[in-house]
Amino acid sequence: MQSSKxxxxxxxxxxxxxxxxxxxxxxxxxxxxxxxxxxxxxxxFDYLVICDGHSEDTCINAxxxxxxxxxxxxxxxxxxxxxxxxATFKNFIRSGSTCVLAKIYETHIFIEYVGxxxxxxxxxxxxxxxxxxxxxxxxxxxxxxxKILLGFYDEKSPKLVSPTRIAxxxxxxxxxxxxxxxxxxxxxxxxxxxGFEPTFKRIxxxxxxxxxIIAATDGFWDMIYLQDPEEMNDLKRMSPNELLLKAENRWxxxxxxxxxxxxxxxxxxxxxxxxxxxxxxxxxxxxNEYPV
Numbered sequence: 001m002q003s004s005k006x007x008x009x010x011x012x013x014x015x016x017x018x019x020x021x022x023x024x025x026x027x028x029x030x031x032x033x034x035x036x037x038x039x040x041x042x043x044x045f046d047y048l049v050i051c052d053g054h055s056e057d058t059c060i061n062a063x064x065x066x067x068x069x070x071x072x073x074x075x076x077x078x079x080x081x082x083x084x085x086x087a088t089f090k091n092f093i094r095s096g097s098t099c100v101l102a103k104i105y106e107t108h109i110f111i112e113y114v115g116x117x118x119x120x121x122x123x124x125x126x127x128x129x130x131x132x133x134x135x136x137x138x139x140x141x142x143x144x145x146x147k148i149l150l151g152f153y154d155e156k157s158p159k160l161v162s163p164t165r166i167a168x169x170x171x172x173x174x175x176x177x178x179x180x181x182x183x184x185x186x187x188x189x190x191x192x193x194x195g196f197e198p199t200f201k202r203i204x205x206x207x208x209x210x211x212x213i214i215a216a217t218d219g220f221w222d223m224i225y226l227q228d229p230e231e232m233n234d235l236k237r238m239s240p241n242e243l244l245l246k247a248e249n250r251w252x253x254x255x256x257x258x259x260x261x262x263x264x265x266x267x268x269x270x271x272x273x274x275x276x277x278x279x280x281x282x283x284x285x286x287x288n289e290y291p292v
Contacts, residue, residue, distance in 0.1 A: 013291070015289075016046075016289075017287050019034060019240050019284075021241065021244045021284075021285070023244055023247075023282075025219070025248065029054065029097075030051070030280035030282035031049070031060060032048075032051075032282040032283060034286065035068060035072065040074065045105050046104045047103050048119075048213065048215050048285075049068055050098075050100040050283075052098045052217040053095070053097045055095050058092055059085065059095040062088050063188070066081065076198075077101050078113070078198045082196055086192075093179065094180075096182070098188075099114050100117045100118070102213060102286070106207060108203060109205070110201075111200070113131055113198060113199055114186055114187060115133070117216065118130065118131055118216065118221050119213065120235060121212075122213075124210050129201065130226070134185045135185055136152055138185070141185040145185050148193070148195060149175060150176065153172070153175065155170070156171075158274060159171075160225045162225060163225045163231060166255040166257050171183060176190070176193045211288050211289075212286070215285075216283045216284070217279075219282070223246070224247070251278040251279065251281075252273070254271045256269065
């Protein structure tokens with residue numbers, strides 16, 4: 001049947017699309033990867049990898065050398081990755097990394113993570129999953145580490161309190177020993193002192209449903225105010241390159257600033273930035289109905 005011009009205006013093409021992006025703005029310790037393979041049962045899958053190194057580079061540099069096509073074939077690839085790290089016999093006492101892994105099959109997604117990197121899943125434009133980071137804001141993690149932590153301390157850090165404003169908020173750092181004070185309650189590396197109990201999640205979807213997955217390091221998520229509906233719409237609509245640029249620009253822009261997030265006294269509200277101290281950004285993106 002011949003189509004009119006009016007019909008053609010509303011004709012769109014879609015395809016599956018995945019991409020890994022990095023913008024190293026600070027210590028060059030973020031890592032992202034996408035790929036595909038066949039698992040140990042012979043089933044086809046796509047995969048996403050996000051890692052965020054911290055302290056020294058030993059751990060993240062080791063991760064970058066691994067063959068993830070082999071690792072992601074395993075039923076629990078995060079355990080395989082941890083095993084391979086220790087098989088290097090490197091000293092990771094002052095080096096670690098967070099990690100998010102996702103395996104996407106025809107009708108379901110397997111997610112595994114350790115640390116405070118995050119992943120969000122949209123199905124038919126509805127947010128169905130946002131992982132809870134392994135920090136002292138996570139009640140299950142507080143219970144897990146209570147016998148291995150020496151303690152913790154609060155510090156003030158500038159954080160988004162709206163899409164246009166930053167303020168000083170309390171964050172908790174875990175004190176595992178005199179040499180290790182970090183925000184995540186667990187991670188790869190550090191010679192195992194944080195413990196290693198990854199979180200596993202399965203998400204099911206129907207073959208005809210639209211699925212979008214964004215995994216990213218905290219250098220991305222720290223620049224997204226998830227409580228705002230427009231921010232969520234950007235996650236659902238923007239291209240991965242646009243999302244990366246949005247996060248980078250926010251690190252470098254001027255913000256409305258006050259020490260107290262609820263400050264109303266105009267004499268105590270000013271403008272500020274992050275003082276040219278940025279964070280690395282990495283994104284791993286997958287969408288089964290990406291417009292072309």
